[in-house]
Amino acid sequence: MAKLLLIAGDFVEDYEIMVPFQALQAMGHDVHAICPEKREGDSVKTAIHDFEGDQTYTEKPGHRFTLNATFTEVEPGDYDGLVLPGGRAPEYLRLNERVLEMVRYFIDSDKPVAAICHAAQLLAAAVSLEGHRVSAYPACAPEVRLAGGDYAEIAVDQAVTSGKLVTAPAWPAHPEWIKQFNALLD
Template identity: 50%
Template structure:
């Protein structure tokens, strides 16, 4: 298996696990991972957020997380260079989807039939790019209305499950507990073979 190139688009207050775990898994199996953010260049960083639920609370808590290194210049991204795109969740997608170049990159990668994976609030960017029409997907439950308005066939599933739309090569999960399922399907779509 030849190593693949994966683009990760992220930004400040990206969810900590949803960013670090995919980066490390993709690197572990030998793929090249470019971590980019608008306005950032190689050597810069973004700040992550750690999200969790406490019993009886209606929504998640948020704590400042780690500094996550940017290892590639956003302005040099060429969508045709990548076999896959992964978009972490957290709060970053709500402002990344307003960036015209982010949307242009996502559309171009989708049109190339490259693999796309995302969890939590990451699908907000896919909605903004207009690529979820007719796609079976999931996201953090609070994102359901906008995914449905974006033409998605939304699946409400347990937090540790995922939705794989093989036809469109899009893998989605509701939050970081879905990583084992999301990342397995993402890697399988890339052609990565993992044997126990």
């Protein structure tokens, strides 16, 4: 099975970190969750984003998610794939050059990458998306397009694979997103 790196930050979307972290482990993968400036055993706060008929999602406090690896101690080359959850964390994680270097490594090495929702902000800040069809939360469509990507306007419960990149608009897509990512890991 694969060894996977998951990059998180405070106010990562609750379902978008908890569900893939646990589901990928249940499939037999080894998943290491990290966050800049935090160590194994530290936690990040999560936020629950819900779709309740408003013009955008609502946000509620989520759970605390315990990290199981230390940011400064991981080497991207030791991993077979990358998982990028959404939420508010990508907004500021994209300001961390080491995070961007990690994202670039996986894209440039043509290793599988799963990015959901606002994680498109990390992709767009790190690499050119030219030649990729990329889904994301609709508010991130301009960033995908500015990074040269073909924004995939798909249903909220769907995902799209473009090369080794699997993307989806939000957590309702988990079954498709995780299934497509897992297929790339086999």
